[in-house]
Amino acid sequence: MCLNSLLFFRCLDALVHFKHLTSLIADHNPITENCFLPPLPKLDLLWLNHCKISSLFPWVSKLKESCPNLQHLCLMGNPAAPSYFNGGTFYEYLQYRLFVISQFPSLNHLDDRKVTEDQRAEAQRLYKRPFFERIIKPGSGSFSQLVHSSVTWSGFQNKLTTLLGKDKPNDRNLMI
Structure with missing residues (x-):
C-alpha cells in the first residue's frame, strides 16, 4: 500500500x-475555502478537484493573493464549482466561470476548458467594476460626492434593485 494514499x-x-x-495537484483532499494557502508566486498550475471548497467568496480573492500567476486552475467536483454533474445549472456554471476568470488575468485554462478572449471580456464587464461604482451612474460624480450627499433608503434600494435585475426576471446577474 502506498503511503500517499493514507495522507490527506x-x-x-x-x-x-x-x-x-x-x-x-491536491485532488480528493478535504481542503475547504478556509484553508490557508501561503504565497506561491511561481505557481502556475493548481488542481483542487473533488475537494470540499463550498464558497468562492472570499476564497478566490485569497487564492489570487497567494498565487497571482496561475495559468491553469481546476476546481471540478467542488460544491463552489457548479456543473451538470453536481446539480448545478448551465447558468450557475457560466457565472462561476466568469467570476473566476475575472480574478486571474493570466489564466489560460479553467477546469477542462481554455479561457477565450470573449469570456475574459465578459468577465471584465460583469465583475471588475467595484460594487459602489455599479450603483452610481457613470458621470454622476465621485465616491466622495456620494458620501457627502444625502442618500435615501428608497433611492439606494432602487439602484440596488436595478443593479441586481430584480425588475427584469429574465435578465439576472448573480453576485458571487
Whole structure:
C-alpha cells in the first residue's frame, strides 16, 4: 500500500517552504475555502478537484493573493464549482466561470476548458467594476460626492434593485 494514499491534506500551510513550486495537484483532499494557502508566486498550475471548497467568496480573492500567476486552475467536483454533474445549472456554471476568470488575468485554462478572449471580456464587464461604482451612474460624480450627499433608503434600494435585475426576471446577474 502506498503511503500517499493514507495522507490527506486539510491545509496547505506547509507549502510555505516551497516558494519555487510551479505545479500543485491536491485532488480528493478535504481542503475547504478556509484553508490557508501561503504565497506561491511561481505557481502556475493548481488542481483542487473533488475537494470540499463550498464558497468562492472570499476564497478566490485569497487564492489570487497567494498565487497571482496561475495559468491553469481546476476546481471540478467542488460544491463552489457548479456543473451538470453536481446539480448545478448551465447558468450557475457560466457565472462561476466568469467570476473566476475575472480574478486571474493570466489564466489560460479553467477546469477542462481554455479561457477565450470573449469570456475574459465578459468577465471584465460583469465583475471588475467595484460594487459602489455599479450603483452610481457613470458621470454622476465621485465616491466622495456620494458620501457627502444625502442618500435615501428608497433611492439606494432602487439602484440596488436595478443593479441586481430584480425588475427584469429574465435578465439576472448573480453576485458571487
